[in-house]
Amino acid sequence: MPLLKRRDFWIDQSTKRYTFSNQYEIKNELGRGPNSIVYECQRRGLQMIYAVKLLRKNINKKVCLADAGILLKLDHRNLVRLQEIFETRNRIYIVQELVSGGELFERIVQPGSNYSEQVASRAIRDVVNGLKYLHFFGYAVKNLKPENLVYEDHSDDAHVKIADFAMSSIVSPELEIAATCRFPGYTAPEIMKGFRADRASDMWSLGVIIFILLFGYEPFSHEDPVALFKKIIKGQFEFPAHDTHEVDEVSVIGKDLVRKLLQVDPKDRLTAEKAYRNSWVNSVAVKSKPLEFVVAKIRDLNATRKQKALLPPLSVSTIHSQVSQGYLFLVKPRSATQEAETTETAIQHSKETSFTDVQDGTKSYEQSEAGYDLDEIPSPSIEAA
DSSP states (O other), rough: OOOOOOOOOOTTOOOOOOOHHHEEEEEEEEEEEESSSEEEEEEEESEEEEEEEEEEEEEEEEEOEEEEETTOOOOTTTTTTTEEEESSSEEEEEEEEESSSSSSSHHHHHHTTTOHOOOOHHHHHHHHHHHHHHHHHHHOOSSGGGGGEEEEESSSTEEEEETTTGGTTTTTHHHHHHHHHHSSSGEEEEEEEEOOOOOOHHHHHHHHHHHHHHSSSSOOOOSHHHHHHHHHHHHHHOOTTTTTTHHHHSOOHHHHHHHHSSSSSGGGGGOHHHHOOOOOTTTTTTOBBBHHHHHHHHHOOOOOOOOTTOOOOOOOBOTTTOOOTBBOOOOOOHHHHHHHHHHHHHHHHHHHSSSSSHHHHHHHHHHHHTTOGGSSSSHHHHHHO
């Protein structure tokens, strides 16, 4: 397969005929990351307010040609809805639903939040529901982390939504790895071994997030990057000691769910479909006592996450290397032929996962939803076994 030539435009079905500035007016800056800036924007001539993520194309990095047609038609209450994608030769503008409730981890530490295991369970049910819908259509977040989980608004009954789920379908595997490994603690073992992230990788990341929501700290952490990666690859984590009050404050089925998600072998992990029926996810026998000790720890974790966000991503090296420029990423060496095949495969996968009739796909999803019977949810005693 010959190498693909560099393209001026990366995304099929992005808007190229009209510029973003013709259609929208930039408002306040909402935030920025290492590769993008997010602004509030308003549709010209209308009172409709959205968020736009602005990405500058880097000609020194590889990209894969993405088909945005299906992504723009995905519509679920637990996904931040994509509105439109504009593209020039130098920039990409991703216009999406504006959510104002803040990040899940930030909301937990707000005064008067009354955070409990029950609150965590309800939030995770929203996340699992969004993942189930996304996975049904053949997509994966591939970079699921706390920053991706946001509340739609500030109301008490606001739903949690998954943001940035489209990014993994736009960037190349190389950029996907760099983005994922900026926060290696959420990265699945198979990615560390050089395999591409997929739906099972999302479920591992979900397990890490649930662990933090229950205990306030990351299950995989170490000051030495080499030791950290080894722990993740081997799936070595521990719950708090049995003689500590943290264990007593958390239900047995909550810890059991974490075990079922943090399985090293992707085939052994719960799928989003199965997680949706899990007792803990459905708040069965979940404790409602405030988890004050978790709130204090997550507050410290939030500060650490913000500091890490300013660091460059882990460098790509071979599986035998140690630390390169202070950062580490374990991945098998790849030949030029393999790189070309990977890029072509990514483009082909994007086309294959595009349903010819999205409405039929949505109808099938709704029919599968109707087949759920809450009576099938196992009892706490069975679930904990």
